[in-house]
Amino acid sequence: MGRVLRILAPNPGPFTLEGTNTWIVGADPAIVIDPGPSEPQHLEAVIDAAGSVGAILLTHHHLDHAPGAAWLAAHTGAPVLAARPELGEREVVDGAVIEAGGVSLHVVATPGHAPDHLAFLAEHEGWLFTGDTVLGRGTSVVDPPEGDMAAYLRSLEALRELRPRRLYPGHGPVVERAPEWLAEYLEHRRMRERQVVDALGRTKEPRSPAELASEIYAGYPDELLPAAARTVLAHLQKLQDEGIVTEDHQRFALAGPRGSNTT
Numbered sequence: 001m002g003r004v005l006r007i008l009a010p011n012p013g014p015f016t017l018e019g020t021n022t023w024i025v026g027a028d029p030a031i032v033i034d035p036g037p038s039e040p041q042h043l044e045a046v047i048d049a050a051g052s053v054g055a056i057l058l059t060h061h062h063l064d065h066a067p068g069a070a071w072l073a074a075h076t077g078a079p080v081l082a083a084r085p086e087l088g089e090r091e092v093v094d095g096a097v098i099e100a101g102g103v104s105l106h107v108v109a110t111p112g113h114a115p116d117h118l119a120f121l122a123e124h125e126g127w128l129f130t131g132d133t134v135l136g137r138g139t140s141v142v143d144p145p146e147g148d149m150a151a152y153l154r155s156l157e158a159l160r161e162l163r164p165r166r167l168y169p170g171h172g173p174v175v176e177r178a179p180e181w182l183a184e185y186l187e188h189r190r191m192r193e194r195q196v197v198d199a200l201g202r203t204k205e206p207r208s209p210a211e212l213a214s215e216i217y218a219g220y221p222d223e224l225l226p227a228a229a230r231t232v233l234a235h236l237q238k239l240q241d242e243g244i245v246t247e248d249h250q251r252f253a254l255a256g257p258r259g260s261n262t263t
């Protein structure tokens, strides 16, 4: 029957929150989502909790999610499934269904945080494993060129249309109010985009992502500002693709009558 267990990886930090959530879904055999870093103590705890493992799924290949997969595969014999498989891993594609331990997980491509990002939906139970596309607290970093804000927003919309009941994120707590949280995530990104456009509209001078971030993210801890500047850049690139913003030497201005490079 369906069960979900969390084993928290020992890698807390400003972007990983309490650490990476390794999810164990179903039993005999279980599915493991995101083994996390290659820390034998953590991975032994995963095996102890999981019992037999039928498949190891990766939401994406970032260092806080994927490196433990090889160790776990070697110690369980389970295949590692990913959107862009590395050596020894197998490819899974959008729309595939992985069945093990009494649970069916539907694979949902969710590029944006990373181009190879996947989410996994247990349709019958309404459980959605969101990786870093949606966290249990705070917001996800979208860092170009890997990160793509337009793709990220499309992925959030796609997840919302799945109407999940509960979110199991890559970091942070389980989200019981899934529809509201997904709506808030979308609204938050729209708000940041408006803030970027408004900040560009206040001055005629083209501005850098770092300058915009220190204005928009005023009051945030300094250690988060470099990542905030990357997310601002992701918004700027989306706006540039839409013809709303122009770029010159990594400085950005509004296009059109108020832009600095129109005469």
Ligand SMILES: [Zn+2]
Residues within 6 Å of the ligand: 016, 020, 062, 064, 065, 132, 170, 171
């Ligand atoms: Zn992560």
